[in-house]
Structure formats: structure tokens, C-alpha cells
Amino acid sequence: MVHVLGVLLPDLQYARHALTTFYGVGNRTAHRLCARLQIHDRQKVRDLTATQITELASFLASPSTAPPLRRMPLALPGYKPPLVSVPTETLRNHALRDSLPGRPDPLKSLKIEAEARRMVKENIAHQRMIGSYVGKRHAMGLPVRGQNTQSNAKTAKKLNRVNRFG
Amino acid sequence: MQPSLILRSGRSAWKGPFFVAFPNLKQALEDNVPIRTNARSCTILPNFVGVRFMVHNGKDYLPVTVTQDMIGHKLGEFSHTKKRFTYKATKNR
Numbered sequence: 001m002v003h004v005l006g007v008l009l010p011d012l013q014y015a016r017h018a019l020t021t022f023y024g025v026g027n028r029t030a031h032r033l034c035a036r037l038q039i040h041d042r043q044k045v046r047d048l049t050a051t052q053i054t055e056l057a058s059f060l061a062s063p064s065t066a067p068p069l070r071r072m073p074l075a076l077p078g079y080k081p082p083l084v085s086v087p088t089e090t091l092r093n094h095a096l097r098d099s100l101p102g103r104p105d106p107l108k109s110l111k112i113e114a115e116a117r118r119m120v121k122e123n124i125a126h127q128r129m130i131g132s133y134v135g136k137r138h139a140m141g142l143p144v145r146g147q148n149t150q151s152n153a154k155t156a157k158k159l160n161r162v163n164r165f166g
Numbered sequence: 167m168q169p170s171l172i173l174r175s176g177r178s179a180w181k182g183p184f185f186v187a188f189p190n191l192k193q194a195l196e197d198n199v200p201i202r203t204n205a206r207s208c209t210i211l212p213n214f215v216g217v218r219f220m221v222h223n224g225k226d227y228l229p230v231t232v233t234q235d236m237i238g239h240k241l242g243e244f245s246h247t248k249k250r251f252t253y254k255a256t257k258n259r
Binding site: 129130131133 | 235236242244
């Protein structure tokens with residue numbers, strides 16, 4: 001039984017699959033998360049160590065303020081290793097300084113659960129406020145993207161609201 | 167132009183947003199005269215803010231006043247093409 005931020009992760013599933021229980025985390029993001037936290041591809045939730053669970057919880061609590069990914073630049077042929085006396089912290093800072101600026105970290109802007117739901121609601125509210133067709137269809141509880149409505153359209157009738165849940 | 171605007175459109179960045187050049191845009195903004203147009207697929211650009219349009223919906227020209235929040239949307243999104251059915255009893259039967 002693993003609870004992370006109020007979400008129960010299924011014990012017997014692979015961690016990369018169990019992470020998709022979070023609202024706002026799909027297979028792709030779950031894969032990234034596992035890579036970030038060094039969770040093995042075939043690791044099940046019940047086999048996660050306490051440290052990994054804590055790391056996961058602390059990362060998901062606020063992805064934007066999580067410590068940056070440590071970059072490991074490859075050494076050039078003429079590289080001389082630093083002296084043993086140099087403290088590790090200095091080495092890490094140097095590595096960060098020398099590393100090339102990469103693409104922005106996609107996990108920084110990760111939004112899950114309540115935050116993600118709020119984002120969806122805000123987007124719908126925006127459409128409604130400016131009076132666009134999309135907003136109107138949400139208010140009517142009908143499909144937004146031109147689907148047929150003579151029959152079916154059940155999902156839209158169930159979900160499409162201005163104040164959407166789920 | 168916000169970069170997110172291009173990203174959201176799903177159109178390649180080098181093309182930029184699709185829009186129709188209105189030659190009378192500046193004049194319309196000054197005189198507050200609505201621009202009559204059929205260009206429903208024209209993206210609303212930042213310099214359209216405050217301009218009044220009459221956008222064709224297939225039958226009539228409906229008034230659309232562009233606000234800041236509408237930037238990046240299309241003109242046609244604000245000129246609805248469907249009317250809800252209402253039953254009208256016939257007089258002479």
C-alpha cells in the first residue's frame with residue numbers, strides 16, 4: 001500500500017504504469033519521472049524503496065522548485081581528473097557551470113491532480129468568457145469538435161460543463 | 167506576438183498564423199466603423215484589439231468586438247453558425 005500525495009498506487013503494477021494513476025500523468029510523463037528518479041523499468045510499486053517513495057513525493061509536491069537535473073558532461077581526451085582534496089560540491093558546481101544549456105526541463109512545468117484539473121477548468125472558463133464556439137458548446141454540454149449529436153455524444157453530455165469535473 | 171500563440175495553432179512556425187490583411191483596419195479603429203468580412207478563418211492578431219467586425223455566419227453578418235483575450239482565436243469562432251431550434255405554431259392551418 002503506497003500512498004503518494006493522497007493517491008493510492010496499485011501495489012502489483014509496474015511503477016511506470018502505476019504513476020499514470022495521477023491525474024495529469026500519462027505514459028510519457030511517467031517514463032520521464034521514472035528516469036528522473038532512477039526507478040527501474042520492471043520495478044513494481046511494492047518493490048519501491050522508502051527513499052524512492054520520498055523522492056517521488058517531494059518531486060511531485062512541487063516539480064517547479066525541485067533541484068535541477070545533474071548534468072554529467074563527457075570528458076574530453078585531454079581531461080585530467082581533479083585532485084581528491086577538491087570537495088564534491090565544488091566539482092558539481094563546476095559541472096553545472098560548464099554544461100551546455102540544453103532544452104528546458106519538461107518536468108518543471110508538470111501539473112498534476114488539483115492543479116491540472118484547475119488548468120482545464122480555467123481553459124474552459126476562458127473560452128466561455130470570450131464567447132467562442134467552444135465555450136458555447138461546453139455550456140450546452142455538447143461535443144466541441146464537430147461530432148454527431150443525433151445519437152450518442154454520451155461522453156460530452158456527461159463531462160462537458162463550464163465547471164467541469166473529471 | 168506571443169510564441170505560445172503559434173504553438174497553439176498547430177501550424178508550422180515559419181508560416182506564422184494565417185490572417186487576412188484588412189486595408190481599412192486603421193481607419194476602422196479610428197472611426198469605430200465595423201469591418202464587414204467573410205474571412206472567418208482569419209486569426210485575430212494583437213493589432214485587431216478594439217476593432218469591430220461584422221463576421222459572416224453563412225447567412226448574416228454578426229457583430230464581433232475584438233478584445234485582448236481573443237488574440238490567437240479565429241474570427242469565425244465568435245460568429246455562431248447554428249441556431250437552436252424553437253417551435254413556432256403556424257397561424258394559418
